[in-house]
Amino acid sequence: MSAPLTLDFRDTQIGVTNPNISTKIDEKVMESDQIDMCASFTIAFRDTQISVTHPNVSTEIAQKAMESDPFKRWIKNCEKVIDRKTIILRGVEIQTVDMFGPHKVGFIKVKADAYLVFNGIEVPKAIPGIAFLRGNAVGILVALNCEDGEKYTLLVEQPRIPVGDVTCLELPAGMIDANDDVKGQAVSEMEEECMIKLKKSDLIALTETTMLPSAGGCDEGIDLYYVERKVTVREMEDMQGRLTGNKEQGEHIKLHVVPFNTAWKLSGDAKLLCSMFLYDKVKLSEKSTGGKKGKRIWGRWARHDTL
Numbered sequence: 001m002s003a004p005l006t007l008d009f010r011d012t013q014i015g016v017t018n019p020n021i022s023t024k025i026d027e028k029v030m031e032s033d034q035i036d037m038c039a040s041f042t043i044a045f046r047d048t049q050i051s052v053t054h055p056n057v058s059t060e061i062a063q064k065a066m067e068s069d070p071f072k073r074w075i076k077n078c079e080k081v082i083d084r085k086t087i088i089l090r091g092v093e094i095q096t097v098d099m100f101g102p103h104k105v106g107f108i109k110v111k112a113d114a115y116l117v118f119n120g121i122e123v124p125k126a127i128p129g130i131a132f133l134r135g136n137a138v139g140i141l142v143a144l145n146c147e148d149g150e151k152y153t154l155l156v157e158q159p160r161i162p163v164g165d166v167t168c169l170e171l172p173a174g175m176i177d178a179n180d181d182v183k184g185q186a187v188s189e190m191e192e193e194c195m196i197k198l199k200k201s202d203l204i205a206l207t208e209t210t211m212l213p214s215a216g217g218c219d220e221g222i223d224l225y226y227v228e229r230k231v232t233v234r235e236m237e238d239m240q241g242r243l244t245g246n247k248e249q250g251e252h253i254k255l256h257v258v259p260f261n262t263a264w265k266l267s268g269d270a271k272l273l274c275s276m277f278l279y280d281k282v283k284l285s286e287k288s289t290g291g292k293k294g295k296r297i298w299g300r301w302a303r304h305d306t307l
Contacts, residue, residue, distance in 0.1 A: 041066060045089050046079055054094040065097045068105040069178040070135040074219050078114075088115045088122060108133040132218045136210060138186045139173040139271035140203070141226040141279055142194070143260060148233055151260040155267060156193050158245065158253045169256065169267040171275060173222070182223050190227075193244050193253055202227050206278040213270045224275045226282075 005016040040053040043066065054062035065071055078087045090113040100106040112129035115122050144152040160168040174189035176182055183200040190196045203225040210221025236257050245251030258266060264276050 043075065043092075045075065050089055051091045052094060053091070057094050057097050061097050061099065062094050064099075064103075064105050065094055065108045068108065070105070070133040070219060071108055071110075073135075074110075074131065074133055077219075078112075084119050086117045087127075088117055089113065090115070106134075128216075130217065134175070134218060134220050136176045136182075136221045136223070137173055138176060138182050138189065138223045138225065139171045139275060140186050140190055141171060141206070141224070141272070141275040142190075142196070143226060143228045143279070144231045144236065144257070145228065146231050146233060146236055152231075152236060152257050153260045153263050154194055154239065155256045155258055155263065155272070156244075156253050157256055158251065168269075169272075170269040171271040173271055176223075183225070186223075186225055192246060194239070194255060195242065195244055196229075198227060204228075204282075206275055206282065211271075211274055222271060224271065224278065226275065226279050 006013045007016055039055075039059050039062070040051050041062070042049045043052055052062070052066060054065075057065070075089075078089055080086070092113070093111045094108065095111055096107075096109045097105060098107040110129075110131050110133060112131065114127050114129040115124075116127050117123070142154040144154070146152060154172060155169045156172050157167050157169050159166045160170075172189055172193045174185055174193070176185050183203055186203055187198045187200060190198050204227065206224040206226055210223055212221055214220065239255050240257045242255040243253070244255060245253035264273055267273075
């Protein structure tokens, strides 16, 4: 829709396109029905109808975005009333939609005309309304109790373009499908990324509600679980450096078996750091209750609790 810019990348020039940012829209595109600059839908928000515009997104893709689980969950969450506070949406603009193939909605960026209401009184100034919708995910901390008397865990290495890291180390994790089967997805991810077969009953929850790693800009919530396994030295050697991942989805994953107590030093991954902290709290709770399973200790109001 507009001429690309170029920038230096190592010893070459690469193009940077800006199809949805340019102030000039190609006349042929404007004349077509692919993108209607005045197009809009209406959706129910509590007891009223609000407008959803999509000036740079086709009607077909915008409709798929509105029917997606992340968008519907976001609207539902915005409707909640908590401690006499609530949000009013006057309208929503769908700015971009990234599709995962022809049918599956991947990521959605929206800008909402949003206001805070407290005790029935609307605050006049709008609150920040830009949101990146990608849906929820699940992370699994693996505690490997080895016959050599040491404890280890598994990290997955893979290239991560958003942070520009070709060898990013992370907790095994994956996005939740529309059916919201969190434990089922965790089991699938463990088999796909780590080639470890689990049952849902093997997973122990570390969180009562989803962890919100970036609530200022993104809707993503992450459920954290852990699993304990006894392994032999040979089994650990077989896992070390194993290449896994779904190649059809562009995944290039390498397994790392690392000492459990020092894993936090190897990665800044928020899933890993939070799950290790919570795991330690669960184990301390078990000790204080004579070995009984500790309760999950991170709920909605955990910041007010004494851990």
